[in-house]
Amino acid sequence: MKVLLVQDVEHLGKTGELKDVSGGFGRNYLLPKGFAVLATRGQIKQAEERLAAQQRRSEASRKDAEALAARITALSLHFTAKVGEQNRLYGSVTSADIAEKLGAELGIEFDRRKIELEEPIKRVGTFAVPIRLASGIEPTVTVVVAGEDAPAEEVATESV
Structure with missing residues (x-):
């Protein structure tokens, strides 16, 4: 049958x-x-x-996801926060913070669960944060975290 x-x-x-x-x-x-x-x-x-x-x-x-991935890769998100000893932040930069700023930059609503941040960023520096858009499409966005008193040129570059 x-x-x-x-x-x-x-x-x-x-x-x-x-x-x-x-x-x-x-x-x-x-x-x-x-x-x-x-x-x-x-x-x-x-x-x-x-x-x-x-x-x-x-x-x-x-195709839409690939176009969005190209826009995301070109972005650099800047955060400033209060810094304590050894360039450690008093707070942290979370995936929700990144999603909010990314959504504002792109002009769309962005889901924080698509951001693959293992743990919140708690140091000053430059971080490459992967974002999962679709199967096989994972662009990275550059996140720059600087202290309120420190100039942006003094931050170290790291990958998350």
Whole structure:
């Protein structure tokens, strides 16, 4: 029996795949639970059209992410904070701070969870912070942290 999967089914396949299953499995499990429909020409054509539309959408979003990655790579975010001994900050620069400033620079709402900062920045310096936009697209933004009294040229360069 040929069926078209409507949902992902563990150990069988993903949504939109055409599968050949035993009659009992299809009639007694897949069809009543709504996991699959009988594979007719119309159903197969609809599935192909949905797959093509999904690929077009994912390609468009990938192009948008690549354009955003180019803009992010060109940016340099500057933060100033109070500094104590050994160039350590009294506070810290967090992923939320970076997301807020990045969103303001780009003119969009930016999610702090996309910023891959293992721990908050607690030192004066220049840091390369990776940002996860999409699968395989991870630009880095330069974050410069300077003390309120120290000039920006005296900060050290580091990678996060």
